[in-house]
Amino acid sequence: MARVLINLPQRAKRGEIIEIKTLIAHPMETGYRLDNTGTAIPRDIINRFVCTYNGEEVFRAELFPAIAANPFIAFFTTATESGELAFSWTDDHGQTQTEIRKINVE
């Protein structure tokens, strides 16, 4: 499991627009680099990131090798109701890591 940082308010007012910042530890190997013997290092990146709010998708990103290592993504969403936000990162091998954060909406 890669290390993940997620920053979002624990509580918010209904209808408030909140910023969510996410970061996951990942080398984002581009596939364009060569090692010392001149062999290409195989591509290994996170190509998909999805955020769902109580099961409904609110943000999705498709990532390419031009995204820097340890991909950082910040975006906004509207605090509609209390519940769970799920964050999923999927890599080139099809492996997905999901993290869940709770939010209290008053």
Add this chain to the structure above:
Amino acid sequence: MDRESQGGSPTRRRIILLAAAGLGFGPFAVPGAATRISMDEAIRGLIGEAPVERGKVKLEVPPIVENGNTVSLTISVDNPMTEADHVASIHVFNQKNPQPYVAAFHLGPRAGRASVSTRIRLADSQEVVAIARLSDGSFWSDGADVIVTLAACTEQ
């Protein structure tokens, strides 16, 4: 992955590569370089024949960056985010990296504010373009020229 490319500084790696090239190992071809498509072709692939207007989109990126391996980028679109009229997606392209695509972000009315930040790699001084697709199907764009002092390592 070998230790040198993992831990060595880009400058050190470059020196090693240059030394290797000098010894007759080079030139280093980038796989797939021949089939590489340009930024304009990539943008056409997204928008088709639709017109792209300048405006609404604001691409914030430093004009000069020291390290092309991490360049902060913020794209915001000045548009309401309602069910009837919202930003559907934001696409980022670059001119001179091995691939023209950088990222695509899909938003919806629930986003509240059409603004996304990330960090990208730039292999050379070049233009970065952001294109937003609105819910009515129109496209808006903004571009910025970035001067990169130390390029991201594509080792070409």
